[in-house]
């Protein structure tokens with residue numbers, strides 16, 4: 155499979171190039187040249203297949219030009235060694251729990267898949283790679299855990315001192331080995347600026363092989379299609395329409411769903427749940443895309459004012475607003491409404507949502523009402539474990555949230571970080587030392 159840039163369809167790149175470059179040279183996002191349909195036999199067989207079997211079928215067409223069958227199989231078994239349960243709340247309403255990976259958020263799917271692909275590439279080419287990530291939380295920890303102890307790869311995380319939660323900071327700083335956490339005396343924007351400046355520093359790039367692992371990387375996008383197929387395969391009724399609600403920020407998760415549908419997975423409606431940062435909802439309503447300054451909310455992984463995967467969605471539907479609007483129903487909710495939803499869901503279903511999943515639930519409820527979809531089968535993606543947002547969740551539903559064993563272990567380990575000034579020359583000197 156070759157990959158083109160959303161800014162220029164005529165030039166194509168190999169998967170390796172697309173992964174190592176992250177962004178196309180013209181600033182566009184990489185898209186697969188074709189999205190092949192799964193064989194009918196596979197689609198009919200989804201209920202009988204394991205997550206790994208489904209992932210293999212879906213990954214193969216994108217990977218087989220660059221990797222052997224054995225490599226792809228091993229990669230999938232190793233990357234997805236955790237459960238993806240579909241939990242029923244009622245006979246028709248389900249929660250797809252995407253938080254059973256090592257950092258308790260759905261970003262583990264993309265990060266673990268990408269890490270193993272990068273390891274294979276660096277092994278074959280005998281290259282040393284340095285991955286720079288500026289992070290305000292979830293992404294950095296997923297990437298760090300995914301690349302931990304991988305050969306030929308060094309990960310450098312930059313996070314703003316005093317501006318991430320205790321849990322997030324622990325997840326970023328306990329690893330050691332090939333992962334180094336830099337606690338920057340500045341804001342998240344300072345961290346991002348340092349990373350951007352490093353990428354545009356020709357002198358530095360001559361001396362170090364730099365790569366990013368941010369959410370626009372094609373290797374992080376592809377695996378986000380797999381769990382849609384797996385979840386649909388687990389639904390009880392084969393003849394009822396299916397709606398899936400996705401708590402959305404950068405729209406990567408939703409784009410994964412669109413890929414799954416184009417591969418033939420029967421999904422009849424996508425629902426995009428947003429917080430106050432609802433630039434995409436404004437686009438769905440008006441046809442105009444106007445990026446905005448971010449407003450902080452309790453579902454902070456969706457605080458995005460300029461969602462990067464928007465251009466993939468445009469490309470996917472050939473810029474046809476009507477088609478996008480009919481495929482995706484959007485809705486946004488403020489923090490007060492989200493807190494209330496956490497409380498009500500607990501009362502109604504005895505299920506504890508995190509703030510992101512709660513936004514997804516609200517959007518699904520609104521869709522059902524607006525579109526009279528009571529009879530449909532409905533899946534809400536739950537993107538993070540509620541313990542990651544313990545304070546908000548406990549305040550909202552008056553219920554204590556238990557830390558899963560993994561998190562309890564993490565919290566006991568010692569923080570290892572290097573405190574660094576936000577000045578670029580100091581950062582560069584450190585990188586080269």
Ligand SMILES: *Cc1c(COP(=O)(O)O)cnc(C)c1O
Nearest residue numbers: 402403404405406407455537538
């Ligand atoms: C990143 C993230 C999201 C948003 O996903 P996108 O792919 O950026 O739309 C939602 N919930 C959680 C917990 C996340 O970490």
